[in-house]
Amino acid sequence: MTNDERTTASVNADQITVEQWLAIRKQAALHMDPETAEVEWIYADITDPYGVLPECERGGCLGRAYFARTPGSNVWVEFGDLPKMTHDALWQKHGSKWGFPPEPPRRLVPEAFDATPDDHTCVQCKGRVDGQEQLCAIGDDVVWLHPQCQRFYIVA
Secondary structure, eight states: OOHHHHSGGGSOTTTOOHHHHHHHHHHHHHTOOTTTOEEEEEEEETTSTTOOSOGGGOOOOEEEEEEEEOTTOOOOEEGGGSOHHHHHHHHHHHHHHHOSSSSOOOOOSGGGGGGSOSOOOOTTTOOOOOSOOEEEEETTEEEEEOHHHHHHHHHO
16 A cells, blocks of 8 residues: 555545545445455554645654555555444454554554543643643553644654
8 A cells, every 4th residue: 555545645636525535434444344354554644644634733643554445445444443343353353464563553542541641741842731732652652742742752
């Protein structure tokens, strides 16, 4: 899978909106058969794995993004958009082939928030909590970062 296959590069802006493009993926996710689905991963901004947000709105948290599609389809669906049963079945079937990481990718959904830091202080600048902080999974850590601090934390 190339980056073009998962991003708006394959979307004609004159014909379809980003919202419509994302809705197509969410609909495809509902009909995906984990027994026959094709899977792939790429490095991507995990806050925008499809690469559809304007550059200034992306979080800058780089990591592996996992995608699946129905054989023969050109509609790749990020694992976070799959129903839980499909997500878990695909990870169970294919996860050992990926080797790294040794466990399923963490989904930043409500059940994952129990393991997140209670202190929302940005770990990069350690500034006052102002509500702009975003939860980012970086390596084995889940941390709070301001959007403008994310690129510095990742490099450090």
